[in-house]
Amino acid sequence: MATVTALQYYGRKDVRLEQVPSLPCGPDEVRLQIAYCGICGSDIHEYLGGPIFPPKAGEKHPWTGHQLPVTLGHEMSGTIVEVGSGVSDPKLQVGARVAVNPAWTDRHYGLEPCTACELGMSNICKRYASYGLSAAGGGLATEIVVKHLSCIPLPDSVSLKVGALMEPLAVAWHCIRTSGFQKGQTALILGAGPIGLAILMLLRVWGAKTVVISEPTASRKRMANDFGADLVVDPTRFTAPKNGPDPVVIATQGAVHADGVDVAFDATGIQTTLDTAIAAVRPGGTVFNVAIHEKPLMINLNDLTLSERRLMGGICYTQDDFRDLLQALQKGGIPAEKLITSVVDLDDVVEKGLLELIRNKAAHVKILITPNRVRSVRL
Structure with a gap:
C-alpha cells in the first residue's frame, strides 16, 4: 500500500x-x-x-x-x-x-x-x-x-512559496474588505504578528493614506517599519496618567492629523488593545476585530454609541477573497x-x-x- x-x-x-x-x-x-x-x-x-x-x-x-x-x-x-x-x-x-x-x-x-x-x-x-x-x-x-x-x-x-502564503493573506484581505476600508483612508493596526503585518502589506495595495502600527516587540517593530508603516508606536514606552488620554491614541491622531483613524484593526485581542482601538477611531469610524479571544472582554457601548463608531469582526475568507488577492499578486x-x-x-x-x-x-x-x-x- x-x-x-x-x-x-x-x-x-x-x-x-x-x-x-x-x-x-x-x-x-x-x-x-x-x-x-x-x-x-x-x-x-x-x-x-x-x-x-x-x-x-x-x-x-x-x-x-x-x-x-x-x-x-x-x-x-x-x-x-x-x-x-x-x-x-x-x-x-x-x-x-x-x-x-x-x-x-x-x-x-x-x-x-x-x-x-x-x-x-x-x-x-x-x-x-x-x-x-x-x-x-x-x-x-x-x-x-x-x-x-x-x-x-x-x-x-506567482511562486509556490507565495502560493502557500495565500491563505493567511486571504484572511488579511477579507478583514480589509469586510471593514469597508476605502482608498485614501487611514488605519491603525494593533499588533504586528503575521496577520497584522499582512494587513499592513495589503493596505498599501488598497491605497491607504496613512497606516500606524502599535507593537511592543523590537523585532516586529523593525518588520513593521520594513513593511511600510508610516509610524510604529511602542505602547510600553509610555506611562499614561490615570484617567488621562491613551498615548498611542495621541500619537496616532498626530500621524493622521485628525481626531482618529478611519479604521482600527485589533490583531492582538486583549483588553488594552480593544480600548485603544475604540479610542483611536474617528467619529463614525470602524473598529475591526481580527483576533480570536481567549476570554471575554469588557466594553462600554457608550464609547460606540456617542460617537457612532462601528464595531465589527471577521474570520477566514471566501473564494472571492482568494480571487481578488490573486489578481493583486499578479499585478x-x-x-x-x-x-x-x-x-x-x-x-x-x-x-x-x-x-x-x-x-x-x-x-x-x-x-x-x-x-x-x-x-x-x-x-
Missing part, C-alpha cells in the same frame, strides 16, 4: 511524523504533491491546548466524519500529480501549480447552501470544516487529495515573500517548526515547511 509522510495530530502536545495510507483520488478531486505549507497560529493553539477545531478524542466531525488523528497544515501550495475522472477544468491538469483554499462549505458536500452561503458568507457556513483541522488530509505532508473546488491555479508570476507590488522568515524540511517540522515558533515567536512571521522530495520543484 502506498503511504504518505504526514504530521499527525493526536491531541495536546502529541504530534507524530508518521507514514499514513495514501488516500484514493475521487472523481471530483485532485492529488497534490505538496510544495510548501505554512504553520499557522491556530496550529500552535491546537498543539498547546487543543483539540479546538479538530474533533475531540472518540468523536467525529459532524459533517466530514473525520476523527483524530488529523494531518495538520492548512496553508499550502503544490503541484497536481493526479486528476479525478470528473474534473474537466483545463487549468487543473497534471503538472499545474496551485494554492489551496482549505475551507469545506456546503458545495463541498453537494448540499444546498445554508443562509450564510446564500448571502455570500461561505466563511461562516454552518457546516464549515477545513483541511488540516477537521477534514481528511493536511498540508504538513508529502501529498494531499483535495476537492478540485478547493484549488486555485497559480500563474507563472506585483506585494512583497509577500518578506513574510517568510524560515523554510524547514518536513523531517524537522516539530523541532524547527512548531517548537521554534513557540520558543522564538517574536523572531518569526511565517515558517514554511517543505517535504524533502520536492526540493527540486520550481520556485
Whole structure:
C-alpha cells in the first residue's frame, strides 16, 4: 500500500511524523504533491491546548466524519500529480501549480447552501470544516487529495512559496474588505504578528493614506517599519496618567492629523488593545476585530454609541477573497515573500517548526515547511 509522510495530530502536545495510507483520488478531486505549507497560529493553539477545531478524542466531525488523528497544515501550495475522472477544468491538469483554499462549505458536500452561503458568507457556513483541522488530509505532508473546488491555479508570476502564503493573506484581505476600508483612508493596526503585518502589506495595495502600527516587540517593530508603516508606536514606552488620554491614541491622531483613524484593526485581542482601538477611531469610524479571544472582554457601548463608531469582526475568507488577492499578486507590488522568515524540511517540522515558533515567536512571521522530495520543484 502506498503511504504518505504526514504530521499527525493526536491531541495536546502529541504530534507524530508518521507514514499514513495514501488516500484514493475521487472523481471530483485532485492529488497534490505538496510544495510548501505554512504553520499557522491556530496550529500552535491546537498543539498547546487543543483539540479546538479538530474533533475531540472518540468523536467525529459532524459533517466530514473525520476523527483524530488529523494531518495538520492548512496553508499550502503544490503541484497536481493526479486528476479525478470528473474534473474537466483545463487549468487543473497534471503538472499545474496551485494554492489551496482549505475551507469545506456546503458545495463541498453537494448540499444546498445554508443562509450564510446564500448571502455570500461561505466563511461562516454552518457546516464549515477545513483541511488540516477537521477534514481528511493536511498540508504538513508529502501529498494531499483535495476537492478540485478547493484549488486555485497559480500563474507563472506567482511562486509556490507565495502560493502557500495565500491563505493567511486571504484572511488579511477579507478583514480589509469586510471593514469597508476605502482608498485614501487611514488605519491603525494593533499588533504586528503575521496577520497584522499582512494587513499592513495589503493596505498599501488598497491605497491607504496613512497606516500606524502599535507593537511592543523590537523585532516586529523593525518588520513593521520594513513593511511600510508610516509610524510604529511602542505602547510600553509610555506611562499614561490615570484617567488621562491613551498615548498611542495621541500619537496616532498626530500621524493622521485628525481626531482618529478611519479604521482600527485589533490583531492582538486583549483588553488594552480593544480600548485603544475604540479610542483611536474617528467619529463614525470602524473598529475591526481580527483576533480570536481567549476570554471575554469588557466594553462600554457608550464609547460606540456617542460617537457612532462601528464595531465589527471577521474570520477566514471566501473564494472571492482568494480571487481578488490573486489578481493583486499578479499585478506585483506585494512583497509577500518578506513574510517568510524560515523554510524547514518536513523531517524537522516539530523541532524547527512548531517548537521554534513557540520558543522564538517574536523572531518569526511565517515558517514554511517543505517535504524533502520536492526540493527540486520550481520556485
